Amino acid sequence: MEWLQETYLTYQSTLGYIGLNALLALSVYTTLSCGQLALSSAGFAAIGAYAASILTLNFGQSFPVALLAATALPMLVAVPLGLPVLRIRGVFLAIATIAFGEVVRLGLVNWDYVNGAQGLVAIPQKTSVWMIYLAVALALLLLARLRGSKWGFALEAIREDEAAARTMGIHTTVYKLAMLVLGAALAGLAGALEAHYSFMVAPNGFGFVRVVDMLVFAVVGGTVAYYGPVVGAAFLTVLPEVLRELAPLVGIEPGPLRFLVNGVVLLSVILFLPNGIVSLPARLRERRRARSVTA
């Protein structure tokens, strides 16, 4: 029991980050689930993180109020962002949303009230690991419930063939916008939770690199299932920790190797497991079946 407690304390922070990364990966997944590559999540997370931190730090608001605001504000921003932007498709949408994220980040860098590039420090630590996982669980429950409903099927149809979906009476714009708004809410919430978990926020924590990380979590985990992004976030958050532990045993220094392995894992997944880690069991089953047929 003591051993268990010790292990928990050692890896508590990793545990928290798995959950936070899972939320962020889900926020990218929401729009991916209807075939839209929107990379605005880092921007929304920044808005959430700053909104919540300003409320707790400067206005003495309670944590629930701060979380609520951090969830609501990005949703409000997502509507005017999404209406024009979601008309653009494919890589263009990705770039437009990256630009949005950069505008948010650079806006914060130039905002003296929040200390510009330095960011906010000494944010009260209010986030517990259970809160993060409650948020993840609720998000997963929501996405799971959508499956099989008319809305769930509509999203899949839009992902597969948007024009065909429209001729089936599906108002594609509303669905795409709803998913962007949902993703904004998740990202904002994750940002606020993270700010009150790590005690600080800085604009550069929400740049292009960060949103790419979120996308990578989602794709490596697999976007064919709603829980794929969570699996991907867990796998890729734990991987560097494992590598750090393992590297000295093999006699290599941990630093750059970590990035190398990360890159190789990412490349292997996208090349050999296009539907992500969650498709692995099915792939293995198929292969076994194929072998038993030939045998």
Add this chain to the structure above:
Amino acid sequence: MTALLALEGVERVFGGVRAVDGASFEVRPGEVHGLIGPNGAGKTTIINLVSGLLQPTGGAVHVGGQPIRGLAPHRIAALGVARTFQNIRLFPELSARDNVIVGEHLRRKESLPARLLGLPPAREAEQRVRERAEALLARVGLEDRMRERVKNLSYGEQRRVEIARALAAEPKLLLLDEPTAGMNPVEVEAVAALIAKVAAEGHSVLLVEHNVRLVMDVCHVITVLNFGKVIAEGPPAKVAEDPAVITAYLGGPA
């Protein structure tokens, strides 16, 4: 009886080319209306104009008496228009059954809160939807292929899934764009019977088709297009003898 679908001088220009050039015709309730003509005559363009994927550059289209100018495809679908595609546009990663379930979108009355709370009515509704989709697939002879992803189905099977998906909306007007292309004679026979049955149930059908025998067999009225213009219209027997039609099909001076 008023027309279910009416085209009045409809025109569609693509960069100087008049794909549809002042076409007018009507489809009445319960009618199977054939739309034939040589390649490039503008048949598929008309289907795209009626379903809202394209906007006409001139003229007017009415569905159920309502002008559809500027209406988005999903709004036109809500007026009771469903279609298939010449180049098959199923949702490739979904099963045959799920494709048909998507087709039921407009008929599904569900409450989002009930759904998110996981209440029993939502589950029952889902069960009903699934059964309806299965019944439709059985109707097109695919009862044993329902769980297969459509990308793994044969060409003819995919066409039949598309028809089932369109029927799932219980449309007043069904637009079929070459539904038998790539099918074997047995399948063609089955589709012909299905079209006749669907019409007998009160759906109107606008049928674009190259298989002349099928068109002659199932259509009540045929409109013939050439270079975007209507060159003949009438019952099959009359159209088949029209000299303008014969010239258009066999070439020679128009």
Add this chain to the structure above:
Amino acid sequence: MSGQQVINGLFLGSIYALFALGYTLVFGVLDILNLAHAAVFMLASFVALTLVASAGLHILLALPLAVLVAGLLGLVLERVAFRPLRGRADSNISGLISSLAMAAIFEAIAHEIWGPNVARFPFGTLTDKQLHVLGGVVSRLQLTIIGVALGLFLVLWWLVQRTRLGREVRAVAESPRAARILGVDVDRAIAASFFISSALGGAAGVLFGLAFNSVSPDMGRSVELKGLAVIILGGMGSMTGAVLAGFALGLVEVFVVAHLGGSYRDAVSFATLFLILVLRPRGLFGAPSLREA
């Protein structure tokens, strides 16, 4: 705008334009964003630095060698990260991610060989003699950079417009299927465009390293996003557009820094980019295209 600002803007713009040209070439041919472009940019800069600092080569000799290495890296990229994905339905997104993976691998390799710190070219790599032009001061370094960039534009223009290879690349960009029917070796044309694209990115990297005398594993990051801005401004896939937009961005940045302050430089570029994407997705200089519809 003073003459000095124009000079500085052109100087910065020539590097952006070179970088973006490579970016847009691959996009034009494959409709895919190669996010490893910035990593090639960085590696080429390190290669040139090593050739100058360790092998004692003159920079004007090191530059073409580094550019060649960059081109070869482009071939590796195409082979490992893009060719296997061709024909996959989601190759748009998967190509983005596989190129990202390659970028991570390239950066890790740079870390391993050269370490994480900023490295500098040895003193006197290019003599910093000042000349007076257009009522402003321009260093020989700046002139060399603008000159090399202009030279490369001409070479590229000749390659794409006047050679058989260029015709094949253009045919593939138009329609891979049609090109194949016409007897074009599509694989070869795509590999060639990756070679050229990465070579240009590498050249931009070497010049950037020289210009700011600073080479580091993450030097490509900031240029990567600016490259995106430039190819959008110029119209995705349009080479003339990329050059014009590259110079435009350079001039605008210098202007914004002079009048609003350095911290607003990037904010202005991205806000502009965002507005352009929303209002005119085909870019300022781009021809109308049905691609995004």
